[in-house]
Amino acid sequence: MAAIVRLLADDALGAEREVVSDPPAEGYFTAFEKISADPRNLLAVAEDAQGAVVGALQMTFIPGLSNQGAELALVAAVRVESRLRGQGLGETMMRWAMDEARARGCRNIELFTHASRLDAQRFYERLGFAKSHAGMRRPL
Amino acid sequence: MAAIVRLLADDALGAEREVVSDPPAEGYFTAFEKISADPRNLLAVAEDAQGAVVGALQMTFIPGLSNQGAELALVAAVRVESRLRGQGLGETMMRWAMDEARARGCRNIELFTHASRLDAQRFYERLGFAKSHAGMRRPL
Numbered sequence: 553m554a555a556i557v558r559l560l561a562d563d564a565l566g567a568e569r570e571v572v573s574d575p576p577a578e579g580y581f582t583a584f585e586k587i588s589a590d591p592r593n594l595l596a597v598a599e600d601a602q603g604a605v606v607g608a609l610q611m612t613f614i615p616g617l618s619n620q621g622a623e624l625a626l627v628a629a630v631r632v633e634s635r636l637r638g639q640g641l642g643e644t645m646m647r648w649a650m651d652e653a654r655a656r657g658c659r660n661i662e663l664f665t666h667a668s669r670l671d672a673q674r675f676y677e678r679l680g681f682a683k684s685h686a687g688m689r690r691p692l
Numbered sequence: 693m694a695a696i697v698r699l700l701a702d703d704a705l706g707a708e709r710e711v712v713s714d715p716p717a718e719g720y721f722t723a724f725e726k727i728s729a730d731p732r733n734l735l736a737v738a739e740d741a742q743g744a745v746v747g748a749l750q751m752t753f754i755p756g757l758s759n760q761g762a763e764l765a766l767v768a769a770v771r772v773e774s775r776l777r778g779q780g781l782g783e784t785m786m787r788w789a790m791d792e793a794r795a796r797g798c799r800n801i802e803l804f805t806h807a808s809r810l811d812a813q814r815f816y817e818r819l820g821f822a823k824s825h826a827g828m829r830r831p832l
Binding site: 553556557560566569570571577579580581582583584585587590591593595610612614615616617618619620621622623625626628629650653654658659660661662663664665666667668670673676677679680681682683684685686687688689691 | 693696700708709710711717719720721722723724726727730732733735743746749750752754756757759760761762763765766768769790793794798799800801802803804805807808813816817819820821822823824825826827828829830831832
């Protein structure tokens, strides 16, 4: 889990939002336990040949009435170790996520990506995603 | 549940996606049962003085490591009966959803709205939402 937090912080936006400490802050442990306990949420990691975590993503499988009751797969917190970017690992991870979503019977896969992440948007468009929606957020 | 499906179909995009029949198609029942059984998903409806369903929305409470382990509230399928639009019901429903998200300890509330729904985007902006993200979707 500490390795995933490190990946989340290894990013222009994440660096401002996350706290990297050893051991990680209590909030990360609580969240990790909630995710682990929930069959509709999963964290997946990519490891290198030495077993080090070099990529991570979260999936949420959301039941809904829309689209004739189709389940939706939401992908979030997609991160690749900075020194390994541009080598196809992100694509491998996303293709795995799409297969996983199909295997669960989802008809669509969705994600929010910050408006400033233009490279990420091009990456997702190459994988068949379209910027069909506005992703709106409000702090509470 | 049939009343919610009717609301989902009472919409330019929904009309193409949903099937309104009596009784509703099996997929809606299956989805409704999944939502009802899941403590992280809820369907809320607004009723008029006669008890008729005139508004609906879905909320999903998503645990995540990002933002120091903060839980995220996702709102979807927000619908108001067409003859009642523009009278403040949608705002009442969304303020309820924000209160609910705060009560559960969420730090942000997010939603996807189709790029073509410009009125909806202005409505959400009035409520404090920002188009901070691209909402990307891929059919599977």
